[in-house]
Structures are given as C-alpha cells and as structure tokens.
Amino acid sequence: MTSEDAPPSEPPDQQPVSTRVRQLAEALGPTTLATALLVYFGYVATRARYDYFGVPVDMTGRSNQGLILDGMEVVFVPATMIFLGVLALVAVHALVLWLLSRDAQDAASSVGTFLAYGFVLVGVLLIGRALIGIFVQGSETSVVIGATPLALAFGPAAMAYGVWIYGRQRGRPLLSQRLARNGVMCVLALGVAGLFWASTQLAWAYGTGRGEEDALDLADRPEVVVDTKEPLNGLPTGVTVSRLGTAGESAREYSHRYRGFRLLLASGGRLFLVTPQWRLGRDQTVVLPYGDDIRVQLMPQP
Numbered sequence: 001m002t003s004e005d006a007p008p009s010e011p012p013d014q015q016p017v018s019t020r021v022r023q024l025a026e027a028l029g030p031t032t033l034a035t036a037l038l039v040y041f042g043y044v045a046t047r048a049r050y051d052y053f054g055v056p057v058d059m060t061g062r063s064n065q066g067l068i069l070d071g072m073e074v075v076f077v078p079a080t081m082i083f084l085g086v087l088a089l090v091a092v093h094a095l096v097l098w099l100l101s102r103d104a105q106d107a108a109s110s111v112g113t114f115l116a117y118g119f120v121l122v123g124v125l126l127i128g129r130a131l132i133g134i135f136v137q138g139s140e141t142s143v144v145i146g147a148t149p150l151a152l153a154f155g156p157a158a159m160a161y162g163v164w165i166y167g168r169q170r171g172r173p174l175l176s177q178r179l180a181r182n183g184v185m186c187v188l189a190l191g192v193a194g195l196f197w198a199s200t201q202l203a204w205a206y207g208t209g210r211g212e213e214d215a216l217d218l219a220d221r222p223e224v225v226v227d228t229k230e231p232l233n234g235l236p237t238g239v240t241v242s243r244l245g246t247a248g249e250s251a252r253e254y255s256h257r258y259r260g261f262r263l264l265l266a267s268g269g270r271l272f273l274v275t276p277q278w279r280l281g282r283d284q285t286v287v288l289p290y291g292d293d294i295r296v297q298l299m300p301q302p
Contacts, residue, residue, distance in 0.1 A: 050264075051208075073206070223259065271290050
C-alpha cells in the first residue's frame with residue numbers, strides 16, 4: 001500500500017478521549033506528576049501540622065525533600081480510596097451491563113430506563129450538593145472534610161453515565177459525537193478537580209491530627225536546656241530560669257539557663273520550642289535563632 005492509499009490521519013479534534021488523556025499524561029510525565037503531588041500534599045499536611053502550634057509553614061524553612069517525605073505519609077489513604085473506588089465502579093459497570101443484557105432480551109422490561117433515570121437523578125442531586133457546598137457553606141469547607149468535593153467528582157459522572165445508559169437502551173446515542181466527547185472531557189475535569197480537592201482536605205486533616213498527637217506526646221520528648229547570653233522575655237508556662245555562676249569562661253559567656261522546653265522542630269536555622277503543658281489557645285511557641293548566642297543541651301526523659 002502506497003502513501004496515497006494510506007488512510008488519512010485522524011484530525012486532533014476527532015481523537016478519542018482516551019487518546020487525549022494518554023497524550024496529556026505523556027506530556028506531563030508520571031514521575032514529574034507524582035513528585036509534584038507529593039510536594040503539594042506534604043506542604044498542606046506540614047502547614048496544618050505546625051499551624052496547630054501557631055507556626056507558619058514558610059517560617060519552618062522545610063525543604064522539598066522534607067515535604068516529599070511528609071507527602072508520602074499522606075498519600076497512602078487517598079490512593080487506597082481511589083483504587084477501591086475504581087474497583088467499585090468496575091463492579092457497578094459490570095452489574096449494569098448484565099442488567100441491560102437481560103433487559104434487551106425482555107421487550108417489556110424497563111430496567112434500563114429505570115437505571116438511566118436513577119443515575120441522572122443521583123447525579124443532579126450530587127451536583128446540587130456540590131453547588132451548595134461551594135456557594136452557600138463558605139470558603140471554610142476547603143479545610144474541612146465533607147461531601148462537597150466528592151459530590152463534585154461523582155455527580156457529573158453519574159449524570160453522564162445515566163445519559164449513556166439511556167442511549168444504549170434506545171439503540172442510538174442521545175448526544176452527537178462531538179457533544180458527547182466534550183461532555184466526557186468536562187466530566188473528567190470535574191472528577192479530577194473533586195478528587196484533588198478531597199485529597200487536599202484529607203491532607204489538611206492528617207496534618208492537624210499530627211499536630212494534636214505532637215501536643216499529647218510533648219512530655220515524652222527530650223528536655224531542651226537553653227543557655228543564653230541575654231535574658232528571654234515572655235516565658236511560657238512550665239519554663240524555669242536560673243543564673244549561671246561566675247566560675248569559668250563558658251559560664252561568664254552564657255549567664256542565663258532555661259529548663260522545661262521541648263523541641264517541636266529544628267529547621268531553617270531556628271529552634272521551635274514548646275513546653276510539656278502546651279495547650280492550644282493558651283500557650284505560645286518560642287522561636288530561637290540557632291547561633292553562637294545560645295547553647296543547647298538535650299536531656300532524655302526516663
């Protein structure tokens with residue numbers, strides 16, 4: 001067959017949705033996409049974790065490597081939920097195909113029509129729930145786990161699936177090929193946005209949970225003894241101060257000793273110190289630049 005006899009290549013606007021998705025995945029690269037997601041989820045979880053102690057994440061100076069490690073702790077749960085969800089969707093699709101095949105053998109049966117209207121109704125209700133969550137409940141839902149992102153992800157998909165069932169039941173598609181292709185692209189985009197939003201909520205909740213666990217375990221961490229040249233003002237509850245003696249060159253250099261601190265984080269050339277009795281809304285986090293003007297000792301707890 002010559003080049004003149006070869007079939008013409010398919011125009012870009014006529015390519016299947018699967019081909020477009022595959023081309024997009026190849027352009028982004030799986031490694032680049034996975035790394036970006038780990039950094040993002042690690043950032044969200046770290047932000048929520050230290051925001052519990054009143055520390056902005058930008059102040060911690062966490063590196064991308066640290067954020068990736070934090071993101072790996074978060075990503076297991078949403079990844080497991082996504083894979084289980086895919087298995088559930090495959091099972092539902094197989095059940096629907098089985099019911100449609102039985103319905104095709106019985107001309108008087110209306111199972112297919114019932115399924116189509118049922119999926120469309122569920123999709124409309126979920127889309128309505130998503131719109132209420134976005135426009136009525138307020139922006140605070142972005143950091144609270146709720147039904148809004150999942151409704152946004154699965155509502156349009158359920159509605160599109162009901163339209164597909166109805167077209168299959170009647171023997172011809174309900175929508176034109178171009179309109180159906182554009183609709184599927186919109187459904188996929190909304191699904192990805194909803195799942196990404198839900199994963200962000202989960203990462204924030206995970207980070208907040210880690211902060212609460214840190215606050216409960218402060219008493220078991222090694223005590224941080226801080227010697228300073230200048231006195232510290234505004235000490236939190238549980239910190240004691242004593243003056244060092246005049247004997248020795250080191251004692252003359254560091255004249256104040258503070259005991260009772262626990263190390264929350266050491267990053268970016270700073271020490272973030274709290275006390276074992278730290279309580280949300282009552283105590284503060286002390287931030288000390290780690291330099292020659294302070295001396296730190298760690299005392300393990302029995």
